Amino acid sequence: MSRILDLQDRFQTLASAAQYDVCAGGAPPTRTAKRERAARFFYPSRVSGGSRVMLLKILLTNRCANDCGYCANRQERARRYCSFRPQELASLFMDFYRQRRVSGLFLSSAIPDSPDRTMQEMIETVEILRLKHQFKGYIHLKVLPGCSEHLAREACRLASRASINLEVPNAPRLRELSMVKDFQNDLVIRLGLLKEMEEEGLLPDGHTTQFVVGAAGESDAEILATVRDLYETKGLRRAYFSAFNPISGTPLEGIPAENPWRQHRLYQADFLSRFYGFDLAEIPLDEKGRLALDSDPKMAWAAAHPEFFPLEINRAEREELLRVPGVGVVGVERILRARREANLNSLDQLKKLKVITGRAAPFLLLNGRQTVPVVKRRATGHTQVKLQQLSLWDEMAQDGTEHPLAGAAG
């Protein structure tokens, strides 16, 4: 199956193979997203200061000795194998950089034999960029599972951001997908090492991980619990989620594709936990530990807690306002500032503060007055609200800080 490919062929093959590594996340699924993702090799992303970078996302090689069940590059799957030499890839990147088509690099790789040998070649590629070409821009390096500690450290000295993909939330789930990778030693301990490197002042854009959602039968509760633990114990900057899509010629080819809305709901739940003060136990899950696909988790929480609402907007605490659907993080700050000057008593005032009033009004009192009556179910007395598909994302976009791509550099 192996054959010599020219540089253009190798670029197309290895850039296309890199599509499965996520470098920006959160936007709601669209019909064309998958097609677009497969068709292009340059990816917009944002670094932690908020500035936008266009990344060349590429693999060093697509030949892998590992056996991850969902992966296009796994051993024994028939495909075109190819790789770059470090000098070749560095020159290719610099050509795109000089043409102003890209401003950063996202470099990952499959592992043909020893993780150390491939990691060494990735490091060599970045050394050429940093030392020979004096490239000072954004570089995201994958740290390969199982590579030596000294190479992981070396990668962190050169990279802006590093990542190790867990792909699944725990060791039993990994055993369903791979007999080769060791969850604790190859992955989790290495994430701890990236935390140490960040604490030493390296990795200015932090370290991240990614989950392939729906490949191992895992629940959202398992994923969210692992992500929370990684934030707390491994200093993770953020997690990415990628809905599983079966690939022909892999052991999972017969498993149905995961609903892309599940990936989107996981991002929303993750944002609630990171920015809105929600405890993990407060994220609404069904009895199987799954998020509802048809409702935003913030709206679902509000609908399930009629005892919490309506809130008087002129007196509610910051933490309480963050729970109101249609009010984003910046919206809350604006409300707090505005009401120091004068009481808020109209929806027009709230609109000017970037609150999505159509969503927020049923949950608020303005000077003791409810502008939109909450519908009560006669039988239960529970608050009934329309669960909207995109509300949390709309709210983030509305107040400008919390756009899903903000701070989401790959």
Ligand code: SF4
């Ligand atoms: S180690 Fe990476 S490239 Fe290799 S089979 Fe697993 S996911 Fe694919």
